[in-house]
Amino acid sequence: MNHLTLKPLTLGLLAAALMGLGALGMWMAQPSAAQTTPAEVLNTAPSAAKPALTVALTQARSxxxxxxxxxxxxVAAWQEASIGTEVGGLRVAELHANVGDSVQKGQLLASFATDSVKADVALARAAVAEAQxxxxxAAANAERARAVQGSGALSAQQINQYLTQEQTAKARVASTQAQLDAQLLRLKQTQVLAPDNGILSSRSATVGAVLGAGSELFKLIRQGRLEWRGEVTSAELGRIxxxxxxxxxxxxxxxxxxRVRMLAPTVDAxxxxxxxxxDLLETGKAATAQAFKPGMFARGEFELGQSAALSVPQTAVVVRDGFSTVYRVGADHRVSQLKVQTGRVQGDAIEIQSGVKPEDQLVASGGSFLSEGDLVRVVESSKPNSAPAQAAPAQEASK
Structure with missing residues (x-):
């Protein structure tokens, strides 16, 4: 039994000895490290490393x-007119316009019942005829009194009385004529007309309602003009x-x-x-009028001019840990991470205020897949906005 127990151990020792002799022979066959030249090390190092990504390069442009x-x-109306009644106690007979209608100056918007006003006009006409x-x-009596004024047929008191009656009658004619004009004006005011071109923004009148003088019937956006009221800080106000x-x-x-029409003369305390x-310049267009409505919130950008700047494609900038970074590719095709300060954005380009030099070779896209010191493969061109292609396996790259 002792012989059977020691036999596997003996075989294991013999196998280990044979493997040791084989490794010694291979070591002796290879050249020593002292005999390997630096050029051979540089040539063999890249083939051993696997690129992390295939990238295209870009540079900051001025x-x-x-x-x-x-x-x-x-967004608000440039001016909003309130259209109301000028006469009171009349019934709304008909409405000729509704909210959203585009109206012209002088267009009929609403009509009031005219029966009572026409009766008052008739009474005023009769009063004018009586006064005339x-x-x-009175004029005939005064003329006769003047004719006999020096003959003594009438006393001075009677003559003055006839002359006074003549002046009183003329004043009465003027008074009744003024009353007639007032009634005619009331009759005209039974028709409510648009005071200007524009768009009706509201209607509070209803048919059959009896309204008092000054009651609002419609609101009108004058000339259909809209404006945007932007809110800026007191420091920014001086730049506009x-x-x-x-x-x-x-x-x-x-x-x-x-286009800026006016700056507020005061600042909110x-x-x-x-x-x-x-002033919104294109509100006359149907598409713009549909998109912008009074009371709507909107965002605006004031164009204050131009200035020189360095910019790179937006795809070259990666945000990590709250910082904007780019990746610079060195001569050894390894990347280094650079923190940058970004600024304005114009189309696909973003301003770089600091951290990059114009001669730096930067990764155009795919920086989110890289880390400090990664090896990359550089290609001549690549679509900046497309996902970067991953590096091919080492066996495929050698084909």
């Missing part, structure tokens, strides 16, 4: 970028001038051009912000 100031605000008849009689171009964006994404009144 050019002009627009200077823009962003602000938020509300009395005035004719009347006539500055503005691009206003609605919540739905629609955009329209504008609580928020320290001031208003900038911007």
């Amino acid at each position: 050019g002009l970028l627009p200077i823009k100031l962003a602000a938020n605000g509300n 008849a009395n005035a004719l009689e 001038r009347v006539g500055t171009a503005v691009l206003v964006t609605a919540p739905g994404g629609a955009q329209t051009k504008g 609580a928020s320290r912000n001031g208003l900038v009144y911007v």
